[in-house]
Amino acid sequence: MITADCGGSNNHRTRLWRWTLQRSASESGLKTELCQDPPGSSKWNKIEDRLLCHITRNWQDVPFESHEVVATLIGSTSTTTVHEVHA
Structure with a gap:
């Protein structure tokens, strides 16, 4: 699966x-799925910039063993302001 924000x-x-x-998928024989990025994850959405430092600080030194681990780490992130993180 490929996620993209192509404008x-x-x-x-x-x-x-x-x-x-x-063409690449046809030549390789791989089944390819293309999905658009979820709402709010675009490079034009500045809330992402304000939250990324808090999210990465929260998952420092934790191995990404599964999607559930990543979702839990993102969801448990908190900030000193009113920004809420939902995963």
Whole structure:
């Protein structure tokens, strides 16, 4: 599975990227799934910048053994301001 934030769906770079991705998947024989990034995770959403330092501090020195571990670490992050983190 590939997640991506490609911007607008009708620009020429997005169409070329999708075409190239399809060609690569066809040549390799791999089943490829493309999903858009979830709402709020775009590079244009500045809340991500304000939370990332707190999230990474929370998971320092913890091995990522499963998706559940990562979701728990993100979900248990807290800040001194009113930002809430939900995973």
